[in-house]
Amino acid sequence: MSAEKAHNFLEEIISEELKAGKFPEGIITRFPPEPNGYLHIGHAKSICLNFGLAKDFGGKTNLRFDDTNPVTEDTEYVESIMEDVKWLGFEWSQVVYSSDYFETLYEYAVKLIKKGKAYVDDSSAAEIAALKGTPTEPGKPSPFRDRTIEENLDLFERMRKGEFADSAKVLRAKVDMASPNMHMRDPLMYRIKHAHHHRTGNKWCIYPMYDFAHGQCDSIESITHSVCTLEFEVHRPLYEWFIHELEIYPSRQFEFARLNLNYTVMSKRKLLQLVNENHVNGWDDPRMPTISGLRRRGFTPASIRQFCEKIGVARRENIIDFGLLEFCIREDLNKTAHRVMVVEDPIKLIINNYPEGMVEMMPGEVNPEDAESGTRMIPFSKELLIEREDFMENPPKKYFRLFPEGMVRLKHGFIVKCTSFEKDVNGNVTTVYCDYFPESRSGHDTSGLQAKGVLHWVSAAQAIPVELRIYDRLFSVENPNAEEGDFKSYLNNDSLKVVEGFAEPALANASTDHRYQFLRKGYFCLDKDSTASKMIFNRTVTLKDGWKNG
């Protein structure tokens, strides 16, 4: 880590601790997703933080599936999570599951019962809630709070054996019903769920709650820094209470502010809803803020890591501008994307003085940012396609594209001058006629002419039709969470537009190994829906557009 770089508060803390001689074996962090959904860009922040801290300070990181609720969890999610973490470029020390520790956790619970620090409660969920009090009123003790240790031991064992129905009993920690912190009012440790678990099958019918699993798992793995988001802050006293009472390795919890991005939502529950109600086409829909969605959209691991680096880590609520993510991907793709010309919304451009049937092959660099990238050949002919928006009958001042009597450079081609144009019955321009200047050939221009504008184009006869999926922000408002009513009523109806574009022949060789810059239009990537007869491209992001009139 460079001395120049600003340290976030966690790096600061760890750096001090290391200086003081703590953790001679190195630090250990963990990334602890629950396998009940797909990872999103918010998780990427956590992944970069947890893996990044270990990497920077010479430690290691475990990938731990926090699978203590069999009802919502599934191996489908386990697999996608592992794929996403790997794709982001991180390597875990080991993969573990909270369920690996169910036996130890059970023993821990027995230990607390024996210490008189836990008891079995027969109350219903409603009764427990009623006695819990509110944030401003203290709770009251359960009538079962003072059962004997022997009775608690017996009952808890029978809970495990399956003698009771779901919800008939719970195991609770005996802490403090009057605590101003609701989480200390005799929190639940175990509940009965006769449910199939994705790892342990039907072995268990009691499952530990988050609070009685997370910190203990951290401790078992000797996690030195258990980093989580701000909403767990009020759990910290309980996290420490269990570790203290259990007399086990004192892992410590640190909280940071979760990532929020504008024009999208970040809660797994809401994302699941968008998927289930078909507002998007699955978890990996390119409009989703999921890692798989961003990947399919064309984002690179490096761009996402760079984004996470740029947003920083702090403890205050934040909403990051989507534009920063776009900046990061453009910065990356500008250096690597293959350039190609594709017309999204074509009109014809016919060159009056170009010989009928003639085709010249014009060279164009694959990537001007990369001298090694070479060139591709682009056919030029009498009949071309150009972008509809690149011609105007009555242009505003400062419009330096094509207009009657106007002159432009056709990129990698020639300078042309507009002589006339045609419209259809609806008044839409269909064809533009131009004269070209043979001596203005790209790279060998002796014409002395200068054209302010440069247009992309394709030769009509050789153009290959491609499907373009044009994405825009998922929501039409910056913060759907803050709006009145159902967040789904703020979805952007134009977040996906499918258009047929026309590409220069070089794109026929496109593969998912490369990203493409469609000149003047944006960055695109080949979509997995492509078939042998139809190539489909996702627009990752537009190019920055400095033209205010556009």
Added chain:
RNA sequence: UGUCCGAUAGUGUAAUGGUAACACUCCAGAUUUUGAUUCUGUCAUUCAAGGUUCGAAUCCUUGUCGGACAACCA
């Protein structure tokens, strides 16, 4: 009417009692065969009031605003 956390340009993040800065955005300009890239420049910041101090974004007090907390979710 509770407890805890937070507040620095439009958005984020630094400055760790000693000159308030960096990135993105915005705006202006230069270069440009992508209105891209690149380069240069401009605008703009310590929630409020008291206190401690030679000196406060930083420490203290009070207030204001925002967030979290009353799932057999994590």
